Amino acid sequence: MATATLTTRQNIRQTAQKLFRERGYAAVGMRELAKEVGIEAPSIYNHYKSKDDLLREICFDIAAQFFKAFEEVDLNEKSATKKMRAAIKGHVSVIADNMEASAVFFQEWMFLEEPNLAQFKKLRHEYELKFRDIIDKGMKKGDFKTMNLKLVTFTIFSALNATYDLYKTSEKLSPDQIAEDIAGLLLKGLKS
Amino acid sequence: MATATLTTRQNIRQTAQKLFRERGYAAVGMRELAKEVGIEAPSIYNHYKSKDDLLREICFDIAAQFFKAFEEVDLNEKSATKKMRAAIKGHVSVIADNMEASAVFFQEWMFLEEPNLAQFKKLRHEYELKFRDIIDKGMKKGDFKTMNLKLVTFTIFSALNATYDLYKTSEKLSPDQIAEDIAGLLLKGLKS
DNA sequence: CCCCAAAACTAACACTTGTTTGTTTCAAAT
DNA sequence: ATTTGAAACAAACAAGTGTTAGTTTTGGGG
Numbered sequence: 001m002a003t004a005t006l007t008t009r010q011n012i013r014q015t016a017q018k019l020f021r022e023r024g025y026a027a028v029g030m031r032e033l034a035k036e037v038g039i040e041a042p043s044i045y046n047h048y049k050s051k052d053d054l055l056r057e058i059c060f061d062i063a064a065q066f067f068k069a070f071e072e073v074d075l076n077e078k079s080a081t082k083k084m085r086a087a088i089k090g091h092v093s094v095i096a097d098n099m100e101a102s103a104v105f106f107q108e109w110m111f112l113e114e115p116n117l118a119q120f121k122k123l124r125h126e127y128e129l130k131f132r133d134i135i136d137k138g139m140k141k142g143d144f145k146t147m148n149l150k151l152v153t154f155t156i157f158s159a160l161n162a163t164y165d166l167y168k169t170s171e172k173l174s175p176d177q178i179a180e181d182i183a184g185l186l187l188k189g190l191k192s
Numbered sequence: 193m194a195t196a197t198l199t200t201r202q203n204i205r206q207t208a209q210k211l212f213r214e215r216g217y218a219a220v221g222m223r224e225l226a227k228e229v230g231i232e233a234p235s236i237y238n239h240y241k242s243k244d245d246l247l248r249e250i251c252f253d254i255a256a257q258f259f260k261a262f263e264e265v266d267l268n269e270k271s272a273t274k275k276m277r278a279a280i281k282g283h284v285s286v287i288a289d290n291m292e293a294s295a296v297f298f299q300e301w302m303f304l305e306e307p308n309l310a311q312f313k314k315l316r317h318e319y320e321l322k323f324r325d326i327i328d329k330g331m332k333k334g335d336f337k338t339m340n341l342k343l344v345t346f347t348i349f350s351a352l353n354a355t356y357d358l359y360k361t362s363e364k365l366s367p368d369q370i371a372e373d374i375a376g377l378l379l380k381g382l383k384s
Numbered sequence: 385c386c387c388c389a390a391a392a393c394t395a396a397c398a399c400t401t402g403t404t405t406g407t408t409t410c411a412a413a414t
Numbered sequence: 415a416t417t418t419g420a421a422a423c424a425a426a427c428a429a430g431t432g433t434t435a436g437t438t439t440t441g442g443g444g
Contacts, residue, residue, distance in 0.1 A: 024303070026218035030432060039392070046391050051432065107299070110216070151365070151373050154358050155351045162350035170342055181343050189381035222402060231422070238421050243402065
């Protein structure tokens, strides 16, 4: 059990992640959130500036984790195939380690208000470009078959980002195993 | 121009599809919807019983289209590979022909109220089983490599259901071309 | 013990939510 | 020209929205 005793702030955030995922950001009220935490709604504002602030913290924290996971991959791996496999593994691991939060990241980000929304989109685009870059270089070196780059990147991301749904329904598959299997399926499709 | 002159009912539905997709079901109010249609909110209730009724019609209509598209595939194709390719094509075509509605189908269905929600889940599960069945038989016949069935089905669905996002950003790719490319990528990964 | 700040509370504000009621408009059929 | 039913409307309801103001509780440091 990593959960010793949560601070109220941590408790609010964790509960928000759960509720936002279960019922959607717009459908969850501050009073409902507060009740689940065990406090009154106004008390939340001692810890977060606004509802949007809460969503912002959740989304941007996951974004940072994706970038961090990728950084290690980019430094340690050389060939396009190995980089891709490692990137997929890192990405899936972040999702696996933050199931609720990453579900919010993927499904509720559009409720961010400006300027957070614009910054979020920018970050996400940067991250996608990193993946696309690996694939592009792999194609040019002949490791991967030449195909529509945008479509391929999209397909891969879609598959990866559904990992969350997989966890819910699946007979216990480990994150590593899921990452391995998805990587296997997709890389075989990429290979020239 | 297929749009000769829409009935008010059709107008409401089409506008609802657009708004629900753009801003999410919970975030769209009846007054906002009405305004976009050019009427007052209470007038909507001359055409739909409730907000939920609107969502129900959108979601279940798309569901019916998926089933219809699959039916033809199942009758006309024989080998697992051909069936799979045709099923993917049919699925993507339904999305391509109903971009807004299918986006709502995939992202807003959880806002359905009971008993619609339960029925929707059941339908969706049935549809998934049809795909899984093709893959399963393909594996047993040796056309496809034996892998975790649930994971494979999930990965494929995830890729297919992101088609909508692809349309928005992509340099004009035809539905057929998208279906072809995705099918190519995924089937190669499946092949034994 | 007292103080002070962090964090909880109650009450309220201004506004929006989906929906209902009762009435009026309007176009097609008699 | 009159009837009729569909579809529009304005007004309102009860409940819920995020948030703020002002106050009380709480728990650790001097």
